[in-house]
Each structure stands twice: as structure tokens, then as C-alpha cells.
Amino acid sequence: MTNEETGLPADQWWFNSRTGEVEHGPESPSIHRIGPFDTQEEAARAPQKLQERAKAWADDEARENNWGERS
Numbered sequence: 001m002t003n004e005e006t007g008l009p010a011d012q013w014w015f016n017s018r019t020g021e022v023e024h025g026p027e028s029p030s031i032h033r034i035g036p037f038d039t040q041e042e043a044a045r046a047p048q049k050l051q052e053r054a055k056a057w058a059d060d061e062a063r064e065n066n067w068g069e070r071s
Contacts, residue, residue: 015033
């Protein structure tokens, strides 16, 4: 099922980065929306998940940079 206005899944959950609220369906402007997620709980964890991914990317980049320095 999709939202007729946005064409996005209406049965999924989103995290609003501006308000810190979880939304059912795409309610806010896309610039403030993170998702979609299958559950409300997953959407609520969005900020933590973003931090985890950012740290993993930074760690990967640091490893790649260190690898090049050893050559």
C-alpha cells in the first residue's frame, strides 16, 4: 500500500530528524525523514543506527589510510 500523494510506502515507519518523533507513513518533508523502517522500534533507533554506521565508515576509512602508510 502506498501513499497516493508521495508514492512512498504508507505502512512503514520513519524517523523525523527535526522533531525526534517517529511517524507512521511519510508525514514530514523528505529533508527531515529517515527511513523507511518496517517497525516503529526500528525507526526509533534511527539516530543510534546512523551513529553506528558513521563510526563503522570512519573506522574503515582509517584502516584504509593506515594500510596505505605501511607500504
